[in-house]
Amino acid sequence: MGTLSDYRSVDYFNLDELLTEEQRQVRRTVRAFVTEKILPIIADCYEQQKFPEELIPEMAELGFFGANLQGYGAAGIDNIAYGLMMQELERGDSGLRSMASVQGGLVMYPIYAFGSEEQKQKYLPAMAKAKMIGCFGLTEPEHGSDPAGMETTAVKDGKNYVLNGNKTWITNANVADVAIIWAKTDDQIRGFLVEKGTKGFSTAKIDGKFSMRASHTGEIYLNDCRVPKDNMLPSVEGLKGPLSCLNQARYGISWGVIGAAMACYDEALKYCLERKQFDKPIASYQLVQEKLVDMLTEITKAQLLSYRLGQLKDADTLLHTQVSMAKRNNCRMALDVSRMARDLLGGNGITLDYQAIRHMTNLETVYTYEGTDHIHTLVMGADITGIQAFR
Amino acid sequence: MNTLVCIKRVPDTGARFALTSDGQDIDSRNLEFTISPHEECAVEEAIRIQEKQGGSTAVLTLGPEVASEQIRESLAKGIDRGVLLETDGSEWDPQATSQAIVNAVQSIQKTGTKYDLVLFGNESADSGDYQVGVRVAAALDWPCITGIKSIEFQNNQVVAKREAPGGWELFRLTLPAVVTVKEGINVPRHPSLRGIMTAKKKEIERIKPAKPELKLLKQNLRKPQEKSGEIQILGHGIEAVPAIVAKLKELGVI
Ligand SMILES: Cc1cc2nc3c(=O)[nH]c(=O)nc-3n(C[C@H](O)[C@H](O)[C@H](O)COP(=O)(O)OP(=O)(O)OC[C@H]3O[C@@H](n4cnc5c(N)ncnc54)[C@H](O)[C@@H]3O)c2cc1C
Numbered sequence: 221m222g223t224l225s226d227y228r229s230v231d232y233f234n235l236d237e238l239l240t241e242e243q244r245q246v247r248r249t250v251r252a253f254v255t256e257k258i259l260p261i262i263a264d265c266y267e268q269q270k271f272p273e274e275l276i277p278e279m280a281e282l283g284f285f286g287a288n289l290q291g292y293g294a295a296g297i298d299n300i301a302y303g304l305m306m307q308e309l310e311r312g313d314s315g316l317r318s319m320a321s322v323q324g325g326l327v328m329y330p331i332y333a334f335g336s337e338e339q340k341q342k343y344l345p346a347m348a349k350a351k352m353i354g355c356f357g358l359t360e361p362e363h364g365s366d367p368a369g370m371e372t373t374a375v376k377d378g379k380n381y382v383l384n385g386n387k388t389w390i391t392n393a394n395v396a397d398v399a400i401i402w403a404k405t406d407d408q409i410r411g412f413l414v415e416k417g418t419k420g421f422s423t424a425k426i427d428g429k430f431s432m433r434a435s436h437t438g439e440i441y442l443n444d445c446r447v448p449k450d451n452m453l454p455s456v457e458g459l460k461g462p463l464s465c466l467n468q469a470r471y472g473i474s475w476g477v478i479g480a481a482m483a484c485y486d487e488a489l490k491y492c493l494e495r496k497q498f499d500k501p502i503a504s505y506q507l508v509q510e511k512l513v514d515m516l517t518e519i520t521k522a523q524l525l526s527y528r529l530g531q532l533k534d535a536d537t538l539l540h541t542q543v544s545m546a547k548r549n550n551c552r553m554a555l556d557v558s559r560m561a562r563d564l565l566g567g568n569g570i571t572l573d574y575q576a577i578r579h580m581t582n583l584e585t586v587y588t589y590e591g592t593d594h595i596h597t598l599v600m601g602a603d604i605t606g607i608q609a610f611r
Numbered sequence: 612m613n614t615l616v617c618i619k620r621v622p623d624t625g626a627r628f629a630l631t632s633d634g635q636d637i638d639s640r641n642l643e644f645t646i647s648p649h650e651e652c653a654v655e656e657a658i659r660i661q662e663k664q665g666g667s668t669a670v671l672t673l674g675p676e677v678a679s680e681q682i683r684e685s686l687a688k689g690i691d692r693g694v695l696l697e698t699d700g701s702e703w704d705p706q707a708t709s710q711a712i713v714n715a716v717q718s719i720q721k722t723g724t725k726y727d728l729v730l731f732g733n734e735s736a737d738s739g740d741y742q743v744g745v746r747v748a749a750a751l752d753w754p755c756i757t758g759i760k761s762i763e764f765q766n767n768q769v770v771a772k773r774e775a776p777g778g779w780e781l782f783r784l785t786l787p788a789v790v791t792v793k794e795g796i797n798v799p800r801h802p803s804l805r806g807i808m809t810a811k812k813k814e815i816e817r818i819k820p821a822k823p824e825l826k827l828l829k830q831n832l833r834k835p836q837e838k839s840g841e842i843q844i845l846g847h848g849i850e851a852v853p854a855i856v857a858k859l860k861e862l863g864v865i
Pocket residue numbers: 322355356357358359363364365366388389390391392431432437585588589590591592593594595598609610611
């Protein structure tokens with residue numbers, strides 16, 4: 221099957237030469253899945269504000285969830301292959317990549333890294349198979365960039381903890397079977413596994429989004445929600461817990477957004493070669509060429525950053541500040557590229573018949589979640605000057 | 612049921628390509644390689660046969676060391692075992708290729724694995740010789756049927772269907788047999804990420820067949836002119852007829 225169709229990812233610096241056979245094979249599988257299953261339906265999903273639920277079993281079968289974890293039914297691919305998977309998913313739609321980020325990086329990962337053996341056995345294989353969907357509850361109505369200020373509490377009561385508080389902007393909140401809720405015990409932030417149906421746990425869908433429309437986002441309300449103390453993640457306390465999850469997901473985002481940018485570049489290049497104005501293809505004008513060259517160059521720089529980041533992650537020497545640089549740079553890059561593509565497509569660029577506007581509006585979310593652009597700037601600023609500028 | 616599938620590594624058919632300056636090869640930089648499409652379906656068919664009937668599956672290719680990538684892809688989809696007939700990368704003609712495959716099948720049979728069915732693609736996507744499957748069957752003295760779009764088993768027979776204008780041709784072959792299949796017989800699966808990781812650990816058997824004297828030699832390759840994609844309107848209504856006739860003559864159609 222000519223599964224790759226006529227889509228070619230950007231490879232101006234022959235980075236493909238650095239990829240192993242498995243890494244390329246993983247990319248092929250995900251790319252083919254996106255080309256065959258996602259691209260034909262994604263504009264409709266976006267318009268109707270729905271995630272393509274029906275494809276979740278196939279995504280699980282192909283091993284997309286928690287793919288870089290070892291054992292427990294996970295595929296066990298390396299981090300560069302994982303990055304390539306995220307890149308290909310986000311070529312389809314940022315909402316699709318978000319689904320994989322949340323399930324794998326934000327829910328399976330903390331259970332894998334900080335959970336008890338019973339928790340791992342219970343949740344990881346089921347989540348890898350997507351028999352259970354997870355969500356990650358950190359952000360609150362009054363505390364986004366500053367999660368340490370959270371108001372959700374967990375009070376010990378015999379063999380239970382009683383949770384109270386609200387979480388908002390939670391991807392998959394309204395469809396999840398299990399939520400990781402970060403809450404303050406006496407003095408520490410701890411993670412709790414709360415299953416759907418638990419008394420005192422309820423959710424609501426957030427409507428009216430103009431970004432990430434093909435992804436569920438919701439709120440979580442905890443009213444005297446009682447969970448056994450065995451539902452607490454035993455091996456982590458403090459902000460380190462949620463931040464280490466975010467580090468996983470941000471790593472994936474740094475790769476993912478390259479996929480969205482490449483989709484926009486590919487579409488814009490083809491369009492500019494075909495669209496004629498003043499009797500010539502618009503690609504023949506210097507102003508247009510400059511934009512295309514800028515897009516290509518910025519994509520290539522982002523690829524180099526993420527590739528190296530993957531090596532560092534596989535060597536386990538990755539610093540969170542390096543992840544901040546890649547997340548910040550690549551999200552800016554992708555948003556810029558999508559805007560340039562939108563521009564080059566003219567009036568067509570504002571319709572869902574083309575990909576640019578969908579990616580562009582999605583990327584507004586990606587720019588904000590998992591640490592806003594500002595926050596990553598301040599993380600790096602503090603690192604190089606030794607001066608905290610957060611407060 | 613023990614099935615062997617013979618596959619070929621070819622440039623991805625959707626890809627644009629360029630030739631090397633000496634015109635001897637296609638420029639493989641920035642090019643993806645894949646399993647020839649009909650053979651991808653043959654691999655899928657073998658896996659489905661095993662899922663239904665049990666037995667074993669193997670995939671074999673004749674080609675350079677890098678062709679192990681296509682074997683590995685088949686292993687990732689679920690094929691049990693891979694055999695690489697390793698060459699120096701030059702193109703072997705259908706006669707030499709089929710002889711090497713026959714030798715390999717016979718030597719594997721001696722070690723105890725008796726194949727019931729050998730599957731090929733109807734033709735490879737690059738050279739498109741339509742010969743290798745037929746030649747292998749002839750040399751093994753097995754029955755052979757080509758261009759098949761459905762395979763079933765009854766007793767010790769393969770029931771194979773070929774599309775014909777307005778219907779199907781139905782064939783019964785006694786096993787062991789050779790069948791060449793066509794795209795459309797199934798929709799091939801993609802290897803899962805777990806499969807890709809498992810395939811890493813499966814072993815590929817490597818055999819270096821002696822290079823025979825080739826009787827069919829490649830002179831050079833030439834790239835066909837790219838289609839311009841432009842539409843030319845020859846005229847409207849009845850006045851267009853002479854222009855159409857002239858064009859058809861120019862194209863050598865009439
Ligand atoms: C579609 C979507 C899905 C999401 N999914 C999840 C999820 O699954 N789980 C989850 O927990 N959260 C999720 N989030 C929440 C996301 O992480 C937050 O929106 C983000 O952290 C920003 O928080 P905020 O919206 O409260 O904005 P604020 O923190 O109020 O920020 C508003 C602005 O102020 C700036 N700002 C804040 N503090 C400073 C400072 N000290 N210096 C300079 N500038 C500052 C910010 O950079 C930003 O520009 C999601 C968000 C969206 C939109």
